[in-house]
Amino acid sequence: MASFVPRVGEVVYVQQQEEKEPAVRGVVRFFGATSFKAGNWVGVELERADGKNDGSVNGVKYFKCKLGHGLFVRPCMLLTETEALQKHTEKLSMNDIVSGAEDEEHKSGDGSSSTSNTTTNKTTIAGSTSSASSRGGQQSVEVWFEVEARAFIFNKSNNQWIELGAGMAKFAWDKAARKIALRLTDEDHSRKCISHLVDPHTKIDMPNIVSQQSWVFRASRQLDPHTKDVLCLQFSTVTIASDFVETLEEKRANFAAVIGKASSARKKQRADKNGDDADATRVMRRRLTVSGSNPNLDGHQPGAHKDKNSPSPSTTRTLRAGEIGTWNLSSEDEDETSAAAGASSKNGVEVVAFSGVSRKGLAPYNPDKQNQDSVVMQQLPVNGYCNGELLLCVFDGHGENGHHVSRRFAARLSTVLSSAPKFAQDEFTGSVLADALITIENELIQDRTIDTTLSGTTAVVTILRGSTLFVANIGDSRIAKGVYKKDKNGVYPQPGRGRIYAENLSEDHKPDLERERNRIVKAGGRVFAMKYDDGIDGPARVWLSYADMPGLAMSRSLCDTIGKEAGVVSHAELFAHELQPGRDKFIVLATDGLWEFMTSQEVCDIIARHVVDADPRTAISELVRESNKRWQNEEPVIDDTTIVVAFFK
Structure with missing residues (x-):
């Protein structure tokens, strides 16, 4: 069941x-x-x-x-x-398959080998190589082993582990599904607690020293393969837990040919070329948002190597990535919103040009990785709730479904804001932004088609209304502005003369910040950086108290429901900045692909070269080239990079 x-x-x-x-x-x-x-x-x-x-x-x-x-x-x-419909119409259940395998094993009297180093009153891990035959006479399932365990499932709606029951867990190779079939029947054999399929490449997460008797992994439901769960098997002793993993890894290795892996020679050749082995992948991912050796952590879709940019919508008031726009309330818009506070542009800031791009990174271990970033550049409507404000956002998705998460936020945010009654009031704008992000997050968590247990996104959301720039920040993306400083006579330099200085308008939410670390530790999580054999440590990451997951490199994130248990929060940090014409020349918001190896001042120095011409596309192209060059000098991977630049008059 x-x-x-x-x-x-x-x-x-x-x-x-x-x-x-x-x-x-x-x-x-x-x-x-x-x-x-x-x-x-x-x-x-x-x-x-x-x-x-x-x-x-x-x-x-x-x-x-x-x-x-x-x-x-x-x-x-x-x-x-x-599940009930599929259960009713299913012709051959997992119970029939496993029972057939056991009957054939009993008849043959051979093919059984023990892999356990521990003997107790009850069998610790019983090995088997028996097979069940389908009606066509072909092998469909081969029983690997069984072990006593207690099962738990992670409930992402309330961030709690729920016990499913205890009994014998059976692992088998399902040839038809090309996956590992897992079934756990309770102790009196009256009901099934687990009936799942496990991808043969799924990572079995190693818990910390406090809980070495438990192992956590992901699996899809046998009767509803599109629904994936995070499961935990808990064993009575550390020895049994260790034997379980060793046996599972041994079986997976023996079935390398069956599950379609290349021969050892071809695998080595591919590893030398693409770095496609667990250790190499883990090292290559040291600076990316989520740690691990699973090559699909960056998202994977066949043919994705042909797509360099993240898809973005296009309407009369929405720009695609790479297009150039301007923003200033037209006379028609001003007439419609003349009674609304902050709507008039008479005392506001004019955006003479803005543009953005979302560029896919490089992952040698995953050529068909997705671009998990998303970008929004949109003028909101004038409808009584909004007054034609300029909405600029960058979202940095991570995890296997990070691209789905970031794109949902990008697609839904303007709609949610456009129907928020208090959004147009300056004193409520920030809180409305934060509430809108939480609303979309809850929608995603309840959406069973998108697994958000180990996937999420960061966000930098900006609203420009008049001369006020509202900012909501979650995670380690960043927004900065380029400003002139007055000379000794108290006058701002003319465009193209004098240096432009960088000022950060948000703070990166990193786990090693004292206030962020304290919150995580208080919630029961851990913060530490992974160490590597080459002597170059990765960034500080967030971990559960009982397992080395999720390994997030930021302390705040949208979704990531397992991370919430470790103290990761989705509370937006809010800012409101008054822009000054003549002093403030541009803003730049970007995902951490840009900021990883470049300081805010270095970024602003490149953009400053294009202030006179107000050419955001050329500035962004130079930033992407420089960022990619620095990534390649430091690491064999390049993170997805999304950049938006807006020049002020």
Whole structure:
């Protein structure tokens, strides 16, 4: 049975103890701890009177329904509507396959080898090479081994681990799916707690010294492959946990040919050429947002190597990456918003030219990586909520689904702002920006088509209204401005004369900042930098207290639900800056691909060369070239880089 994290009000199906019986339809009315038994329970109101109560147990009312329609079950007893339909129509279940494998093993009397170094009253890890045959006579599943374990699932909606049950966990190679089939049946064999498929390349995360009996990994549900869960298996001793990983790695290595890996000679050749091995990948990723050896952490899509830029929408008021725009409220706009505070441009700042680009980086271990950055350059509408403000944003996605996350924020933000009643009021603009980001984050977390447990994005969001620049910052992207300083006579230099100085308008949220570190440690997380054999350490990263994940190189991020458990927050830091004509010449906002090896002053020095001509595209091209050159001098990879530059009159 597929594990399931329910939500109150959601339609579910309760699996019967006898799996041949059809599941019973109902609605979740309660989810959480109870007084009648330890652990998390789900209270379901059934459509039929197949329950045991009215939502009350031992005099405690958890929800209200008709007598006989209430039932409390463990989360692992539930199926979604999709899972129930697939379960009903499935011709060959995992139970049939594994049972067939065991029967054939019993008949053959051979093919069994123990891989455990520990002997107890119960089998620690029992190895097997038996196979189950499909109707066509071909091998479909080969049972690898089984081990006693306790299973947990991470509930990303409340950032908690939920226990699914304890029993025998069986690992098998599913030839048809080309994945590892994992099934855990509870101790009395009455129900399945886990029925998942694990990608053969999935990383099994090593926990820290406090919890070496547990291992964390990702898997997709067998009956709903598009839904991925973060699972944890906990073993009774450190020895069994160690044997589990060794056995799994041994089996994966033995099945290298089956899962399509190249021969050792070809693999070495490819590793020499592309750095496509775990150690090399981990070292190459040392400066990137998320650490790890999984080559798909940067996002992966066949054919993505042909796409250099991140897609961005195009409307009459929205620029595509690379286009040049200007901003100043037209006379028509001023007439429409003359009664709104801050809408008039008479005392405002005129943007003579702005442009931006989102450039994909380089990952030798993942040629088809996605550009996970996104950019927004848009004039908001004049509709009673907005007054034609200029919206400029950069988003830096990370994790396997980081590109989906950053693009959702880029696509939704202007719509959310355009319907916020208090957005046009200066005193509320900052809080509305922060609330809009949280609104979109919640939408993504609830979207089952996008797994945000280990994926997220940073954000620098700016709103220019009149002469006020509002900034909301989450993560380690940055916005800076170039300013003139008055000479000894108290006069600002003419354009092209005198040096332009950089002033940061946001602060990078890094884990080693004292206030950020203190919050993370207080929440139970850890902060440390990974060390490498070449002597060059990576940046400080955020880790769970019990496992070496997620390894984020920033202390604030949108989504990243597992990171939230370690103290990573999505609270935007808000700023409001008054721009001064003549003094303030331009702003530049960019993802950390630009700032990794370049200071704000170095960036502003390059942009300053183009102040007279107000040419943002040429300035951005020079910044990209210089940034790429510095990445190549330091590392074999280049991070995605998104830059927006706006020149003021």
